[in-house]
Amino acid sequence: MTSRKFAVKKIGIIERYQEFLPITERTPIISLNEGNTPLILAEALPVELGLKNIRIYYKFEGLNPTGSFKDRGMTMAISKAMESGAKAVICASTGNTSASAAAYASRCGLKCFVLIPEGKIAKGKLIQAYRYGAKTIMIKGNFDQALKLVQEISADGKITLVNSVNPFRIEGQKSAAFEIVDDLGDAPEYHAIPVGNAGNITAYWKGYNEYKKAGRSDTLPKMLGFQAAGSAPIVEGKPVPNPETIATAIRIGNPASWKGATNARDESGGLIEAVTDEDIRKAYRFIAEREGVFAEPASAAAVAGVIKLAKRNYFESNTRIVITLTGAGLKDPDIAMSFDDKIECVEPDISKVKEVIQS
Ligand SMILES: *Cc1c(COP(=O)(O)O)cnc(C)c1O
Numbered sequence: 001m002t003s004r005k006f007a008v009k010k011i012g013i014i015e016r017y018q019e020f021l022p023i024t025e026r027t028p029i030i031s032l033n034e035g036n037t038p039l040i041l042a043e044a045l046p047v048e049l050g051l052k053n054i055r056i057y058y059k060f061e062g063l064n065p066t067g068s069f070k071d072r073g074m075t076m077a078i079s080k081a082m083e084s085g086a087k088a089v090i091c092a093s094t095g096n097t098s099a100s101a102a103a104y105a106s107r108c109g110l111k112c113f114v115l116i117p118e119g120k121i122a123k124g125k126l127i128q129a130y131r132y133g134a135k136t137i138m139i140k141g142n143f144d145q146a147l148k149l150v151q152e153i154s155a156d157g158k159i160t161l162v163n164s165v166n167p168f169r170i171e172g173q174k175s176a177a178f179e180i181v182d183d184l185g186d187a188p189e190y191h192a193i194p195v196g197n198a199g200n201i202t203a204y205w206k207g208y209n210e211y212k213k214a215g216r217s218d219t220l221p222k223m224l225g226f227q228a229a230g231s232a233p234i235v236e237g238k239p240v241p242n243p244e245t246i247a248t249a250i251r252i253g254n255p256a257s258w259k260g261a262t263n264a265r266d267e268s269g270g271l272i273e274a275v276t277d278e279d280i281r282k283a284y285r286f287i288a289e290r291e292g293v294f295a296e297p298a299s300a301a302a303v304a305g306v307i308k309l310a311k312r313n314y315f316e317s318n319t320r321i322v323i324t325l326t327g328a329g330l331k332d333p334d335i336a337m338s339f340d341d342k343i344e345c346v347e348p349d350i351s352k353v354k355e356v357i358q359s
Contacts, residue, residue, distance in 0.1 A: 032065035044290035062328030070100035076172030078104040092146035095125030102132035122332035164199025177207030189319035195225040196250035202260025225272035226305035232274040249298035275304040294329030
């Protein structure tokens with residue numbers, strides 16, 4: 001038998017893309033080997049949609065160290081906070097930002113405070129912030145109110161804000177666009193992404209543009225953003241005071257990077273539309289049950305969006321669509337178990353088990 005060699009070195013996004021990032025020799029790199037996530041070819045979805053000569057890929061960000069793309073921005077934000085001598089960081093979060101901030105802060109001994117909307121955060125994310133040792137504070141209000149509070153608290157500079165209004169977050173997150181171009185050899189024709197606070201769509205558009213400028217790609221994708229119908233301020237053109245959706249990661253009524261999102265949409269010739277919770281649930285099940293990819297509900301919003309556009313023949317043939325699956329399915333066990341297909345429980349008796357198998 002011939003022995004096979006496996007590369008053991010896996011580096012994080014700062015090391016990998018340092019020439020595109022605002023770091024210096026003095027920046028301590030606080031990394032958990034984030035990034036380098038797989039671009040998974042969709043098998044069932046194009047068949048289901050009858051799309052011929054269109055390839056769909058899932059950029060599965062749920063495989064980052066804390067289970068969401070937030071780690072790309074957080075490695076930058078925390079590294080820069082350390083460089084500036086910060087002692088503590090704070091964020092408002094629908095869950096994943098707090099999980100990521102807590103992990104990276106714990107890695108370098110920073111104190112971490114997180115404000116989350118009471119009852120509207122997926123259980124897995126809450127557990128993460130808590131277990132990584134962040135001081136977790138629940139707000140009897142929504143994300144937008146929590147963000148306003150942490151902006152006020154951090155205004156005097158004593159505690160560093162690590163929400164995506166921190167520009168280093170966007171800088172780190174743009175690395176996902178670099179990876180996609182590195183994998184495909186050029187930018188895809190379309191890029192679909194869920195939109196909450198709108199930092200990520202802003203970051204991808206920045207990344208695609210910087211890579212093109214550097215000669216790493218020849219083209220730019222049309223950016224396709226999707227909000228949940230009960231939480232679609234950009235689609236409606238005005239803030240939503242009481243946003244509601246099962247996709248808690250995008251339950252945001254007044255996105256901080258609103259302008260970045262509409263710029264990405266308009267400059268790329270793309271669109272930002274809404275999808276219903278019903279469509280999100282269907283897409284969520286589809287990618288898990290038919291593609292073997294378990295992502296969280298907010299991620300499924302982008303899949304639902306692609307399904308919606310495909311049904312009205314939006315996509316041109318001989319093109320590629322990349323869908324960012326922003327977070328891991330295990331984050332939200334309550335939604336995962338909220339469908340009517342129940343798990344059966346029987347006596348430890350072969351005939352009973354066979355009955356279930358044959359039913
Ligand atoms: C944060 C987050 C989003 C929304 O990203 P924005 O940058 O706020 O638009 C979507 N999905 C998941 C899983 C997230 O954690």
